[in-house]
Amino acid sequence: MKPISPLSININDDDFLSWTGADTYTRARLFEFALEHANDPVIITTTQLDLPGPHIVYVNRAFTLQCGYSTEEAIGQTPRILQGPLTDRAEIVRMRSELLQGNPFVGETINYRKDGSPYFMEWSVNGLYDDKGVLHFYVAVQRDVSASKAYEQRIQEQARELAHVNQNLAIANQDLAESNQNLATANQELAKVNARLVELALTDSLTGLANHRAYQSRLKEELDRAKRYQTPLSLLSIDVDRFKSYNDVHGHPEGDVALQQIAELLKAHTRSSDCVARPGGEEFAVILPNTDHEGALCHAENLRAQVEAYNWPNRPLTISIGTSTTSPADNFTCPLIQLADEALYRSKSTGRNRVS
Template sequence: MELPPGLFREALEKSNDAIMITDPQLDTPGPRILYVNRAFETMTGYAREDVLGATPRVLQGEKTEKAVLKRLKGALERGETFTGETYNYCRDGTPFLMEWSVYPVKDDSGAVTHYLATLRDVTDRRARLRRSKQLEAVNRIQREVAQGGLDLQRVREKIVETALEITNADAAAVEEAEGDELVYRAVAGRAGELLHWRLPIDESLSGLSYRRQEVLLCEDSRSDDRVRLKEGAQRIGFISGVMVPLVHEHRCYGVFKVFLATPHAFGEEDCQLLELASGVLASALFNAAAFDDEVSRRNLLVDAIPILVSYIDRDRRYQEVNAAYEKWFGISAADIRGKHLWEVLGNEAYETIRPHLDAALSGNSVSYESRIPYASGDQTVHAQYEPHILRNGEVAGAYAVVRDITTLKQAETDFLTGLFNRRKFEALAQNILKSAARYDQDVTLVLMDVDAFKSLNDRFGHLEGDAVLRSIAQRVAGTLRDADTLARWGGEEFVILAPETDAEQGVQLAERVRAAVCDEPFGDAGMVTMSLGVAQWRQGEDLFSLQDRADRALYAAKHQGRNRVVAG
């Protein structure tokens, strides 16, 4: 019994895997696409009419590996099935890691008539596996150091070796300060020939990281104005990289660096992982400088690591903890091991983190920021949980990395209103504008000022004035989307940056804000109004120019009688 012809097409359309069928042409420009299914459209963002007649090159870009494409062509020329992985690109330019298999379809004579390809987006799956391996590697270093198995030079070497394991880098180096130079004390990967190499501190990006004691991310040294020695950077293959200062007890010993010969290779996740590894090395350097006794150095090394790293089993017991737990909770690490989390953290703190831990023990990677009510007091933390997944797919436990960011959050937050402060707003705004430029999106800025606020302060006092500002912050926040960024600009001024919002929509947003403020009285202060200036971002415009146009619009609103919105 033959199956109906339409059944095969229906099966292809309902497949969860993306499917592509091409003609057999392998010579340039390559095979033409004859069919794609709905799953392909969903995965790539391309409608089928956009790709029919085109070649699979439409999905390729900068991160697509030429070596993989060469293997693909070789297999197809031999009439063989090909399976591999490389990066492809969605229609909006977003890269994704694709696992695909290509099968030659042959007629009765053995001639290839078509190629059928199945495609899967494995980006998230590979990222979870990579993250788990990364945290395992960092945990392994901590255990080896804690057990006293590594001297200082071996710690250096272990750190650079692990850096290649936990990032995309193909070169890593430890640079330690000596006079006005940084000296390469340990190297790995393609940096192997640079051992004992010297860099002038005041002429290098590593030196800038050392001087500022800041983590620096270089996306492309060829266009980064901070890189002065551009020819030297390209000669050693430094196109993109991360520099992490080796800081302990307020002293900077040097810089831990990874790099790669391609641009845009690293991100925030790499910076955080390298900070963990650098903390081990900085502690080791501190110990070596402060003590001659090797045992004392190792003991202090364990105590000095300021980030909580642990392994939690499925019963929610600590199986491994680093020495930072002793400082945080006043309990020896030996006494913590084997205890349930709530026995160490307290019930209230445990209930706060429990949903995140549940997700990790269900096989999900988890990253979050939260204010945790520890018994010793509230602390704001950034936590990452990575599931430990066995080969059979079972989740055996989770790796946890927790860092105290209370001070950082205080530095980003306006103490009176709880909103972002101006410094944090400008940092966020730069990223929003960068994304808008890349994807050609609208962005609108709204600058607002409380009318006659000085008079209000004079009549009712500063305490009442502060209460009004706090209430305004709450009312304004209640009118915004999650994507909008609200901050206190200074004094009685506030600012909103609204992505994917044009000038007309920005005026509507500003009117909602104005109404939310002026429609209800503010206690003893009574009715309060605001004037608002609106400016839509223009392609190529920087943040300061955008702010200036919004400020001029705000001035016009004040000049026209206050309690109004003006677009500039």
């Protein structure tokens, strides 16, 4: 379709207000000019909704720029050429239902350009009726909202990240805001970075558990608390059985997945007051505050059984566990880590997949 030239029409202001001064041809040219220079793609189709229809009878210049089809390529085609794998079928069905009922339609879905690239769009479809109420065409107006969708996704990602900011960050931000309102924005960003560094320093990057440093610090804290309140404290030392051969056969990526799953099982079956850690490699540890040795054995056996019962995708995996306990009875002199490691060695040397 050739570009439409600007029109020279001699109509006074009163005529424009009433539209009585423009003949049918001039008004048609005005409307066509407006459509061709609209920013949003416009498609006019026939009214046959069943295949092979509807057929495109008109597209404006914005359509060709957005979708990549020339006017000649689009005319006679069905709008289904714009649909693809991610097109929302439910929206298409809803549109058909609304149009069959004589209602206008407004919706949102993903369409595809001629080169196959997808884009989010909002679109409306209205029937074009004559004075007698006979439907002749459907007029669809599209709007590319990919940029706003991408912005919404970024906002959602940022919201998820902010949800993980810990209580210390909130307190720090509050103190900074009260102490110096002028520097609140800059200090808030700095506090976020510092909190993230602290988290990285104390967290195992693979499993999200406490790392070796955090584990040692937490064990000292719990031992001090046990002495203060005269309550027992137990420790589980855990090792994944034959994990080296698992890595050798299935590869390190699969090994990492297995370690992550074991970490999830350990977290899911421990108390909120317990501390699950990964000191290193295939070794895990669980600190059990206010737990005597009998309770530690029961807890360890439950964890062992959970890992054994899990439906592992490659081959069964099991864990061996060693336990140790210190209490007022030994005046808190028991070397927890050493005794737990010795018990773990007994579990490994007597057949694995057991608790000692």
